[in-house]
Amino acid sequence: MPINYYIFFCLTLFSIGIVGVLTRRNAIIIFMCIELMLNAVNLLLVAFSKMHYAAAVAAAPDTTVGGDGQIFVFFIMVVAAAEVSVGLAIIVMMYRNIHSVDINFLNRLKN
């Protein structure tokens, strides 16, 4: 597959995530759209990893070029898991205080 197809597909997923963050008001759905953007980036990293591997494997069959891209994806998943646990705890606390997850109520810093 040409790399351009993967770039366009991942950009589409990323833009859908951005539109979700901009249009929805529910804090949990905004969080899910952030996960969507992270996954689009992960898929693009793996595609680029296989692109560099395809260029290097012709010269040396046992090369490990491009493996660090997939390790990066692994670390992104780790950070996303930690982020989700803390973020959902914040959302639960916010729901306990204002009995809603609508982010329009969170405007106290404005005044």
Place this chain on the structure above:
Amino acid sequence: MSIIQILFYLLSGLAVFAALMVLLSKNPVHSVLWLIVVFFAISGHYILLNAQFLAIVNLIVYAGAIMVLFLFVIMLMNLNAATEPNQHIWMKLAGVIAGGCFLVMLVSLASQAGDMANKTVLMKEGNIGLIKELGKILFNEFVIPFELTSVLFLSAMVGAVVLGKKDNTQ
């Protein structure tokens, strides 16, 4: 058209459709279920790219653990009805236009980039995505970041417990 191309278009279409349904569904539980469909489609992409380790980790961590966490929070807060108030249509339109401009700008940039021309991705071959090769890289070059993630997880766990604890001081 080969079977790889058919699978690529099928999985891409499924992922984009499910991602749109995440935005369009009113019920948050339905959004979570559609997001799980997106993650399964992306795992299928990983298998197409022969990144088997990441495909399984994506299924276990994202579709298994993180989405269950989302479902728990939604059901504990009893949000499974559509509670979102209707906001102004112009606000939604502005968001869609901003995201669309972002997409058009990056697509035009990527299609003009000379570095990306005539580059192909190796499908269903290459052993770089297998656990053996990735484990060697992870425990040789990236062993210090790997150990640091344990500290990150510990702090995230402590943070979640502290935030979720009931405040008894008042």
